[in-house]
Amino acid sequence: MHFLGFIKTQNLIMAIPTSRTKEKGKITIDENMCEGCGNCIKVCKDFTIYLEGKKAKINENSLFGCIACAHCMAICPTGAIRVHGRELSANDLIHLPKKAEMTGYEAFLAMLLRRRSIREFKNKEVDQHLIDQILAAAVTAPMGLPPSDVNVLIFKGFEKNAAFAKDYSEYLKGIRYMTSPLFLGLMRPFWGKENDEMFKGFINPLFKAYVDEMKNGHNYINYDAPLAMYFYGTPYSDPADPIIAATYAMLAGETLGLGTCMLGAIHPFIQNGSKARTFRKKYGIRYKSREGLFVIFGHPAVKYHKAVKRTFASVDYVN
Template structure:
């Protein structure tokens, strides 16, 4: 049995080089599929795994002698790399300072984001954890404010055809089915948001993605863990911050382009491969404003047990 994704339908193969294996058992301890055991002081592949090897690569990465090889589910020994020295990693203080300095930036200089910077952002985002390997996260990259604006213009044209979604009769009809909270969300946020997007675009003002020099849309496949694109987008956002860019997450596009024939047509035109349970845009650019103070944030609650 193998857990399917859009990228693979088969399980990976685990190979153990008995001559290299020291029998330390580290590979067994990190395999949560129960696919390995130590027998006669050597690691062995079992017949009792839960799903078959999913290709996470932990056993291959933890092996101190290089005795474990994983092949399949897009993974191979060529994907291993040496970990950076611990001294080169950010300290808590450095990381916390980066987080504190981050603001949601929507005003950008008229300066493009260089191709090598874009690749660094994507390279960092690829390191994000996932619910099930290989990652089923997809990324649409809009490089240049002309492409970013073109997407926003098409999106607003699409929204013009969807205003029935927030019409009085539809909201009245749906309230018994989706409850008070959703009704308040649609009346108090979604309905005015559609009006703001479309009316501003008619005046030549882009409030969808702010004519940013770079935008990335992270979304998943039907097989993806819903959290995966959000986590990857967060990694990309922080990479952008570390490279001197201003960033902002935008959630106003994704929910509108998931269901229905027109949404499917819009996704096809934009090169978006799948409808996705979760997804988010991140915009990037060299900041056009500088902030002098931070703002403390709080959670709704933190319950300790």
């Protein structure tokens, strides 16, 4: 109780905001069903629940206010807890797959080792049911703060993706000044040596490939893929959120037999300036955001015979 007394002083007026809601979640506990196991209290890191007389009770003056993560509802063995608000309701509790239905480490690692970024696709569209399966897997990705602030824009079909690549190539022409020696010279004091090196060594040739090669009929932007998904955040979201969701989508695509490749060179160039705003508007991109990632999918037209060993930049243990 002493500790809870401290928390009471932290009473915040506003709930943690996301683009979708600024309200707190609401928890209700049926005391007749509560057996006082205390598991809900263990998993709630907001100190929203406490135990009194062997019954779980709500602390109205918790740390942040309930974010409706629903861990309390999911862990309750008797179904005594209901969470609603923040776009969640008690109906959002879904069947928990059995442990035996899970993939084990060996199968998971085999899938990861077999995955290669694929940029060559068969002339075959990706069926809607595969798109639905990818989305169903990607939406399970952990999110910084529920409800997820990740937006997904889907480019379905060869035609739409080819048109987008052409359009993006034209758009890049309009901001090609960014690769000029004058612009880079002016920017270097502001964005530093690493960015300067990155522009000279990577972004300049990238513009060349994206703009000049498109004229030669080579699409290096999305490689004539039949499906692309753009995962992007909002001004509220943690920049990692869309990247994690995109990674889940990529791995889901792999399990469905699709080839996938992340495309990192679209999002950063459609964030700043009026041209970027117009471009975003044209495609119905709802927000500018710190991070975002395209993932392309398609039926692979190539087959690899070996996996490739990868290394981290460093792996250290803290002494």
